Amino acid sequence: MADDRFLEHCLFFTANRLGRIITKIAEEEFAETGLTPMYGYLIRLAIGKPGISQKELAEKLSIASSTLTRFVDKLEAKKLVKRRVSGKTVQVFPTEKAIAMEEALLRASHNLHARLDAILGKETTAAITEAVLKTSKRLEQN
Amino acid sequence: MADDRFLEHCLFFTANRLGRIITKIAEEEFAETGLTPMYGYLIRLAIGKPGISQKELAEKLSIASSTLTRFVDKLEAKKLVKRRVSGKTVQVFPTEKAIAMEEALLRASHNLHARLDAILGKETTAAITEAVLKTSKRLEQN
């Protein structure tokens, strides 16, 4: 009796499994930027809104503020962002070096999407992404 | 121009976001067992097939073998599994203590599912779980 189908029926398990698999793919596509996808996205947010607060970054990226602090630490060490303290908030600005990377970051995102579309089909990719997003939003409010 | 919708259209991002959110919920439901869900599932697999090899456990749980080694280390330290070396493979057996926990583990799984069903609806939960599983399987083969 090896009834192990319970794993495949558990959303906790399947969601994290998908996360692990897709993270590997995303990291491959972002490898040429020298950053992992989350760092790339942080930079894109900082370019889109220079001076964005760390609080807002953490919310947009859906990570804990302590995690964000560490991400910004690393990007600052790489001279990709600069902090400016403004009262009790910290504003994050992209450096010239980061702005120069924007093209590469957009390309990596594009390649990632193209790769997923090629495997899953454009429709399916959009549908599953939407479904996953909606699910996470509903779970968040509980 | 703060065009940050790109995050919500990225499956890498949404899948990991869902993973983080649902992990928190799952850990709450498993708290009474004193284990996190992945450890609970490992034990269930060992109970379902006493003597299961670490390789098979890693495959079933979709984690790297190095990760599995560490999980088994921890469960062995808690006297919940025992290792038996058998040639180049290691067999994993549940202890009496683990077997005595089975009920509680099943209950935690059940409570987790019930909670998800209550938030998302039974149909939706099943559908998203199935879709996520299928997606991860297709991505795995590439």
Next chain:
DNA sequence: ATTCATTAGTTGTACATACAAAATAAAAAG
């Protein structure tokens, strides 16, 4: 204006996870 409560950020610590390299054992090839 002083005290109190709230908010933003940082730091210490811990855990899950992975990769690459090393160790070990079995199996295959000569």
Next chain:
DNA sequence: CTTTTTATTTTGTATGTACAACTAATGAAT
């Protein structure tokens, strides 16, 4: 039956992530 190859596990190291406790700054209430 020795050598080489392959398979399984472990270990060293690194990263992502979180929580709890702490610091610092703002805002509110007396």
